[in-house]
Amino acid sequence: MKNKIRIAILGGDARYLEMTKKLAENNHFELEVVGFDQLNEGFFGVKQTDLEDLSVEELDAVILPVTGIDEDGKINAVFSNQKIHLSTDWFERLSKHVVMFTGISTPYLAEQIATHGLKLIPLMNRDDVAIYNAVPTTEGAIMLAIQHTNFTIHDANVFVLGLGRVGMTVANKFNGLGANVFVGARKASDLARVNEMGLNGFHLDEITTYTESCDILINTIPASIVTSDVLKTIKSNALIIDLASKPGGVDFAYAKKRGITAIHALGLPGRVAPKTAGEILAKVINQCIL
Amino acid sequence: MKNKIRIAILGGDARYLEMTKKLAENNHFELEVVGFDQLNEGFFGVKQTDLEDLSVEELDAVILPVTGIDEDGKINAVFSNQKIHLSTDWFERLSKHVVMFTGISTPYLAEQIATHGLKLIPLMNRDDVAIYNAVPTTEGAIMLAIQHTNFTIHDANVFVLGLGRVGMTVANKFNGLGANVFVGARKASDLARVNEMGLNGFHLDEITTYTESCDILINTIPASIVTSDVLKTIKSNALIIDLASKPGGVDFAYAKKRGITAIHALGLPGRVAPKTAGEILAKVINQCIL
Amino acid sequence: MKNKIRIAILGGDARYLEMTKKLAENNHFELEVVGFDQLNEGFFGVKQTDLEDLSVEELDAVILPVTGIDEDGKINAVFSNQKIHLSTDWFERLSKHVVMFTGISTPYLAEQIATHGLKLIPLMNRDDVAIYNAVPTTEGAIMLAIQHTNFTIHDANVFVLGLGRVGMTVANKFNGLGANVFVGARKASDLARVNEMGLNGFHLDEITTYTESCDILINTIPASIVTSDVLKTIKSNALIIDLASKPGGVDFAYAKKRGITAIHALGLPGRVAPKTAGEILAKVINQCIL
Amino acid sequence: MKNKIRIAILGGDARYLEMTKKLAENNHFELEVVGFDQLNEGFFGVKQTDLEDLSVEELDAVILPVTGIDEDGKINAVFSNQKIHLSTDWFERLSKHVVMFTGISTPYLAEQIATHGLKLIPLMNRDDVAIYNAVPTTEGAIMLAIQHTNFTIHDANVFVLGLGRVGMTVANKFNGLGANVFVGARKASDLARVNEMGLNGFHLDEITTYTESCDILINTIPASIVTSDVLKTIKSNALIIDLASKPGGVDFAYAKKRGITAIHALGLPGRVAPKTAGEILAKVINQCIL
Ligand SMILES: NC(=O)c1ccc[n+]([C@@H]2O[C@H](COP(=O)([O-])OP(=O)(O)OC[C@H]3O[C@@H](n4cnc5c(N)ncnc54)[C@H](OP(=O)(O)O)[C@@H]3O)[C@@H](O)[C@H]2O)c1
Ligand SMILES: NC(=O)c1ccc[n+]([C@@H]2O[C@H](COP(=O)([O-])OP(=O)(O)OC[C@H]3O[C@@H](n4cnc5c(N)ncnc54)[C@H](OP(=O)(O)O)[C@@H]3O)[C@@H](O)[C@H]2O)c1
Ligand SMILES: NC(=O)c1ccc[n+]([C@@H]2O[C@H](COP(=O)([O-])OP(=O)(O)OC[C@H]3O[C@@H](n4cnc5c(N)ncnc54)[C@H](OP(=O)(O)O)[C@@H]3O)[C@@H](O)[C@H]2O)c1
Ligand SMILES: NC(=O)c1ccc[n+]([C@@H]2O[C@H](COP(=O)([O-])OP(=O)(O)OC[C@H]3O[C@@H](n4cnc5c(N)ncnc54)[C@H](OP(=O)(O)O)[C@@H]3O)[C@@H](O)[C@H]2O)c1
Known part of the structure; x- marks a missing residue:
């Protein structure tokens, strides 16, 4: 035995x-x-x-x-x-x-x-853990978007920065809720995938030509992307949710100065769905041990 | 002039x-x-x-x-x-x-x-107002579902009772978030539509043969539907959201006795998206006057 | 016994x-x-x-x-x-x-x-049969749309006339394929539903202000809707698929004169999916007898 | 100048x-x-x-x-x-x-x-060209699936092998049409993505434990995957579409012997959507030159 x-x-x-x-x-x-x-x-x-x-x-x-x-x-x-x-x-x-x-x-x-x-x-x-966790992370962002706006996600212009493991899920799910999703990325292949997903894509270099219409901006890029130059173009009643790990990608001080609500929302899987987050860990540990 | x-x-x-x-x-x-x-x-x-x-x-x-x-x-x-x-x-x-x-x-x-x-x-x-308002109502239900569970909507078994103006939108949007949606209705044509939407349908008369697997139940039927007989079949860690107008369709006293969280969530459009709710009114008033 | x-x-x-x-x-x-x-x-x-x-x-x-x-x-x-x-x-x-x-x-x-x-x-x-049959009907329209165009449905401007049992499914499925779907209807509640589905709606009275951008037009209305006035606004390389029962809703003679391909596609369930069409009949007969 | x-x-x-x-x-x-x-x-x-x-x-x-x-x-x-x-x-x-x-x-x-x-x-x-072309390729597969079956894609069990550039789009679009999509892949991260997409995933090593229920199998893997061992488990009225470049991934001789329709469908973008395929080339050439 x-x-x-x-x-x-x-x-x-x-x-x-x-x-x-x-x-x-x-x-x-x-x-x-x-x-x-x-x-x-x-x-x-x-x-x-x-x-x-x-x-x-x-x-x-x-x-x-x-x-x-x-x-x-x-x-x-x-x-x-x-x-x-x-x-x-x-x-x-x-x-x-x-x-x-x-x-x-x-x-x-x-x-x-x-x-x-x-x-x-x-x-x-691990790639698989990051992808599984992208789901509760995105649900956390959805909850925040509903709580911190006075309009619906449906029909809102939602900008997602980055099409990595988290960004792809955020884009998919906000699209599933009826938002007009715009994805900013820097790779030609990412922009092709954005088109295939039925979403609007733009190159990050040109971000400021698009952001004026933004109602909700969700950043997943762990680099300084939402700078004061970008924030200048954003409506003051827009909502910014930064999901990128510390220090995040948003100039929070400048956002505050402009009166834009900007939330640095970290550790969402453990906060909004600890049960699911635990199941993910168990699933992957199981696969690694067996 | x-x-x-x-x-x-x-x-x-x-x-x-x-x-x-x-x-x-x-x-x-x-x-x-x-x-x-x-x-x-x-x-x-x-x-x-x-x-x-x-x-x-x-x-x-x-x-x-x-x-x-x-x-x-x-x-x-x-x-x-x-x-x-x-x-x-x-x-x-x-x-x-x-x-x-x-x-x-x-x-x-x-x-x-x-x-x-x-x-x-x-x-x-008005039918049009009810349908437009179904969207902020559903987003309110989504927010509650994320807040009051420790698991994700994605992959959860979500039961929607009623396929009226609100029920159809609730079913659509939870499906868009990756839930396994089950819709209970009483009309053969509603069950046909549920199938066409790619969801699982059941006749309300047979609700108790399905509800054991339910993680989140969302009622939109303004009649006594979620009775003690139904509640007996539901897991104690399931979440119930009743959207139907007072007195709602859930036996809240019995749910409490069984330790099931049951929320009677009314007036959601005005609570989660007053701006959108106001736009809806303006749009329809405009059409009625012109 | x-x-x-x-x-x-x-x-x-x-x-x-x-x-x-x-x-x-x-x-x-x-x-x-x-x-x-x-x-x-x-x-x-x-x-x-x-x-x-x-x-x-x-x-x-x-x-x-x-x-x-x-x-x-x-x-x-x-x-x-x-x-x-x-x-x-x-x-x-x-x-x-x-x-x-x-x-x-x-x-x-x-x-x-x-x-x-x-x-x-x-x-x-029967409503249920009509809804179930809307699915093979729509798949027939999709097949024709792929066969008779030299561009993809994805990213094409697809106009659906009517939001009845067939129209709703046609709109849903072409949307699922990544088309930009525009639905023409006459009821305010239908236009509200179109918005909730995340699609673009217009009142049929104003059809000619939209049709210039149309790549594929799918009619489900059994009335004279796609008249010569409408056809005048449509690009000659657009494709028209008329699903409405005889005599259909399209001025076929005028379409031919303008060189627009217009197909009157009837009896699609029996043609593209006789097995599914038979299952639908069996399902409903079973329910009626029992 | x-x-x-x-x-x-x-x-x-x-x-x-x-x-x-x-x-x-x-x-x-x-x-x-x-x-x-x-x-x-x-x-x-x-x-x-x-x-x-x-x-x-x-x-x-x-x-x-x-x-x-x-x-x-x-x-x-x-x-x-x-x-x-x-x-x-x-x-x-x-x-x-x-x-x-x-x-x-x-x-x-x-x-x-x-x-x-x-x-x-x-x-x-190029990755971007392959992704853009995945769309007309998939529409070609959809057309073939409708033509060569007597049932609807909706509610059919559709197996997609490979989650590369083509496989992801095939899976997405058949899901958009209401199929029950099962994706076979070998990487843990691909199976995580399949779950995130709301689809069913299985490891390619275990393919034969799933294929019995398969109605339509679409292969995108350029390797010998659909062997006689796999074909033995597949219903004789299932349809196989092999999209992988020559020699493809299907044992066509064995499929024929078993009476299973198996189509090796190559060059689909140029066949079903030459206009779109040309636009893709122009878009990428433009980006490369500028
Ligand atoms: N808030 C939460 O609860 C939570 C949960 C999970 C993850 N996270 C965090 O979210 C972030 C994203 O995670 P992930 O798994 O999606 O990572 P990922 O798969 O590596 O994706 C990162 C994305 O950022 C882009 N990027 C990175 N540096 C860039 C730069 N300098 N300029 C432009 N684009 C750049 C990448 O594009 P390229 O492919 O072009 O490099 C990619 O699209 C991480 O910081 C992670 O720690 C937070
Ligand atoms: N919580 C909120 O913020 C909020 C917002 C909007 C609306 N509401 C409320 O939500 C409820 C639904 O609104 P709605 O616009 O969706 O109404 P609706 O279009 O009339 O739909 C009602 C649904 O309930 C079903 N139903 C009614 N009586 C039934 C019975 N005795 N047995 C079985 N099914 C029954 C109907 O089925 P049949 O077609 O078979 O009759 C229909 O599917 C109403 O109470 C409304 O006031 C709440
Ligand atoms: N080609 C095929 O294989 C196939 C398969 C199934 C059905 N069909 C045919 O497709 C057609 C539609 O079927 P269905 O089940 O969808 O019917 P339906 O549910 O009755 O829908 C008909 C639609 O047409 C609209 N309509 C009717 N008369 C109109 C008018 N004069 N002006 C503007 N809109 C008008 C209706 O709008 P209102 O609600 O405002 O009246 C409704 O949206 C029928 O002719 C049916 O026989 C064909
Ligand atoms: N029929 C048409 O009209 C048409 C159009 C476009 C492309 N194609 C062809 O379609 C095929 C796929 O193209 P693509 O762009 O999707 O390629 P891709 O992005 O490289 O994807 C290939 C997929 O096959 C998997 N794979 C490769 N070798 C494998 C093996 N030995 N065992 C298990 N899985 C394996 C890969 O998984 P890993 O990531 O685990 O390696 C990946 O998921 C190619 O042959 C291409 O030429 C045909």
């Missing part, structure tokens, strides 16, 4: 609840969770342990929080008051075949991985 | 600001507004008057609030502290060719109209 | 093959077919009979061809060389509770029904 | 008519065409020349047929009876700054380009 795959989940946020439930459905896995002590024992039907009680040497996989490990070796566990610290000694005890999952890599984590010759899978870097 | 059409707008809410602006763009119209005295004079560029200063005899059209006139003859003016009362004498002074607009007719109003032989257009009864 | 429902299928075309197969799956039914003698015995697994061998008195339902009965009492049976004639005597023998199905009623048939006090269901008059 | 850009178009098929017309609209260009002598002089309003009369030394750009140059140096000119041969001497006369366009590169052409140090743009290799 084949042995079960032993997996430890160390810390994490609301997404990890659903992720753990889903992983627990796979009966090839034997799970233990650390850092969920504020939850009722029966919550997942999964064994809760303290870090020191974990049989570290026998683990096949370790799942760290989406945020990785901070510079002091601590991890984030929102359902625990304990401090969870993963020392060099702790990493030393891990078997060489262990697979570590994290959302993003961090300097401390990268160093441990290198030192001990381990395998790290930073989930948020 | 043709005379201008003289229109008085008496009271109203946020929707009436945009409506007034739009009507003011038509230069065949001469507008006066009563009941907006809390707003800055220059706000619309439209003349503000008191009821007593209005040349009632010369009016061609009168626009009453969406809510009509209450049993005491008073109208609702959210941008004024004054009480506006339309007496039988006031109606007596109106020209016989005047057209009166209201959202809904009310007993007092109906009586005045009958007594004085006037023409009344209750806008909210 | 409940008796089976006895159904005779008399004549019919390719659609009736699939219809018969589907009805035969219902084991409450006992089927006999007349007028399919050119087909192999085992084709349907359904009993083939001659008209004279039919136990007419015992029938519960009779299914006539889509085209009904001609003025001489003959029916159309494309899979037979025999002449099938339904005389007054034959009708006389039918039980009073029998249900007769036909596509359309015809004078001879209507007279027999009236004389003998029978129940007739002309399937093509 | 800036000089005009001198462009020679040498040979080509129906697509080149529209392409030439579109390029002629750009008044920075001075065009000459060779190999269109069967057409009326006034057809394009563009100067027709013989190869020997061309001022080769002064050209800024040369546009060759989509098919490039054959091994003997000849090019394909469907609107001419003349043989057009481009010798090494002819290439020698070209200025070093000339840009040459072709659909695909060929050995003879590649050699000339290398020998004379010229710049060649094989249009069909």
